[in-house]
């Protein structure tokens with residue numbers, strides 16, 4: 001499993017800000033996602049109504065999650081598939097390995113799956129002599145580079161074209177030196193050719209699942225490349241990896257969610273391939289896997305049910321929140337230190353690996369509210385981050401200096417006369433210190449702020465004083 | 477296996493035991509009734525309007541649409557398109573009765589092999605089950621006469637779809653599928669345009685792992 005470095009968020013973020021390649025990638029890609037989503041939302045008058053519905057469908061399912069999971073499992077089994085419900089990552093890894101072993105697997109192709117990253121499937125298979133091959137283009141290059149995804153739908157978000165060329169030359173040693181990679185197209189063709197052999201040779205295909213449908217017992221994947229479909233169609237065995245909150249009741253419910261998913265994610269009206277898999281190869285079929293397994297993990301999610309973080313389980317992993325986040329846009333995904341970056345990661349990661357390890361993430365926010373305003377299932381992300389901060393404070397995980405300052409502020413804030421006297425003196429003092437310019441270039445204790453910009457000085461009168469004055473002036 | 481333990485943990489979170497029978501019955505009725513939600517107004521058109529919207533959306537997603545009057549015109553349309561695209565005139569074709577009824581022999585240079593697609597196939601010809609106007613999406617359920625590999629392995633995918641099979645919204649295609657096929661097929665692909673990737677610098681490139689070109693031959697009137 002990926003070792004979390006979320007507790008080093010500050011150092012990570014600092015390093016990210018100084019990483020020229022990363023900054024180039026972030027500057028290039030950030031705004032395009034935003035513009036595409038906005039255009040897709042504007043082109044569908046019903047978009048806001050669909051978001052309300054998407055939220056309601058997820059809330060309804062979560063309130064009856066036990067029922068729908070059982071209904072799903074019954075349907076899968078009726079269609080000749082198998083369901084494995086696992087409590088944690090270790091159990092899920094063991095189940096996946098067991099299925100691969102039983103199939104006599106040597107290589108396993110993989111579609112993009114964040115759950116697979118969360119569970120650490122690749123390392124576990126490799127340690128047991130089975131070779132996993134990532135087939136999503138972005139995941140493939142990350143595997144060559146031994147890196148983790150920095151974005152939940154665009155895993156190689158942090159890379160530039162030079163990086164692709166360098167990695168391909170290093171890994172594909174049969175490439176003639178004169179082979180050019182001038183165009184993105186050249187890179188795509190090289191990857192397609194190399195991966196074709198892998199698709200055909202694989203014994204087992206592992207995909208994620210965007211949704212599980214209780215009505216039919218289907219697992220659903222959504223891709224643009226077609227790699228997920230080759231992964232689940234060509235090998236003898238298909239394993240769909242999923243987590244408990246992915247289940248939805250019916251095809252109609254799934255359809256409503258699909259209408260907001262692609263638009264929120266890439267700004268497409270619909271992804272190229274949306275595929276529903278139900279059981280194994282049927283009588284007379286000329287292709288398709290002979291065995292179909294769905295592995296469903298809890299891994300900490302049931303703890304979120306019934307509490308303040310339950311709304312986070314509505315997440316459909318569209319990535320709109322990180323695409324619109326100024327913090328993600330400045331530091332990228334790796335700084336968050338674990339599988340899920342951006343605002344959704346800042347809420348989910350502490351729930352899954354513990355607030356003691358990931359307590360800094362909910363603070364990595366400007367509370368601008370953009371994430372909540374674009375989330376297709378209307379998760380109140382800033383509010384949930386605030387809950388984590390409160391919990392962290394209650395559990396005394398906040399650094400001592402911060403606690404002392406907060407205690408001091410609370411002491412003053414609870415005493416209005418003292419508060420007014422101090423703010424009056426402060427505003428007056430700062431006004432005097434700032435002189436004619438009215439701004440500070442440097443200010444003791446505020447070096448972090450003034451390093452990048454000037455601090456405007458107060459105008460000499462506090463809000464309270466001015467409010468009182470204007471009320472007096474207005475009185476009849 | 478932890479199925480019971482996980483169900484228990486879920487119920488503990490939700491602060492209740494298993495659902496009482498009346499509630500479970502209501503949920504089962506919801507599954508059986510599968511109620512529809514909001515359906516975007518854009519596909520609420522007459523038949524001709526839906527077929528036109530379908531064709532426009534396929535093209536918007538970088539696919540090609542060729543409209544022909546009847547099955548007799550299909551072989552020429554396919555052969556001409558392949559030639560114009562510099563593609564070979566050999567193809568794997570779905571063993572579907574509707575496709576068998578097409579007079580392919582009129583174009584003897586088209587070499588067709590019935591069955592699933594193999595990695596060496598440049599062209600695959602698939603039978604379209606339904607078209608969804610809302611986003612220009614093809615519905616391709618798997619069956620012995622409609623192998624899934626034909627949607628995926630070739631460089632170019634050709635889908636023969638009767639215009640009468642174009643519906644407005646996804647929900648209408650699901651109802652067709654329920655009415656005609658009964659149980660959910662092993663695999664149902666909803667395909668919208670040719671394969672693509674934006675993984676390299678977030679810029680769109682057509683032709684990732686699936687077909688680089690998608691041609692829909694729409695047969696007859698809506």
Ligand code: SF4
Nearest residue numbers: 315316318319321375
């Ligand atoms: S939290 Fe909302 S916006 Fe973020 S990935 Fe999940 S569904 Fe998308």
